[in-house]
Amino acid sequence: MAVLLGDLRLSSLQLKEAQCFAMMVIQLGEEAGEFLSKGYLALGLTYSLQATDATLKSKQDELHRKALETLERAQQLAPGDPQVILYVSLQLALVRQVSPQQF
Structure with a gap:
């Protein structure tokens, strides 16, 4: 399956790769500096896009919840x-x- 983002099509594999990269940035913690919030932003976006692609309602709900929590963490780190x-x-x-x- 693929998710359409603007004119860009992302496969499930590409979303997983993006998710892994975002998690690597997050694992750096304070060493990531200003990129830490971008790591959380990227992770939240991958969860949101995976939720759009999910077929089970329970999986959609779980991924939307994760997306919101992760994006809110990005906002805590970079409120403006x-x-x-x-x-x-x-x-x-x-x-x-x-x-x-x-x-």
């Missing part, structure tokens, strides 16, 4: 990053958890 804010907002919209106090 507009890219992180955008993807957290999009993920909240996907799981229909948008409320005024989150903005």
Whole structure:
């Protein structure tokens, strides 16, 4: 299966590779410096894209939850990053958890 992201098609294998790379950055911890938040952002995006590709509702829910938690961690690390804010907002919209106090 492949996920369509804009004009880019990502296979399940490519998503897994991206997930592994993001996890390597996260495992660096503080040594990753400013890239730590980008690692969490990338990991959250891979979870979100995998959720879109999942066929079982329980798997979709689990991946959407992981995506939101990971993206929120990216936002904690880089609260003013507009890219992180955008993807957290999009993920909240996907799981229909948008409320005024989150903005």
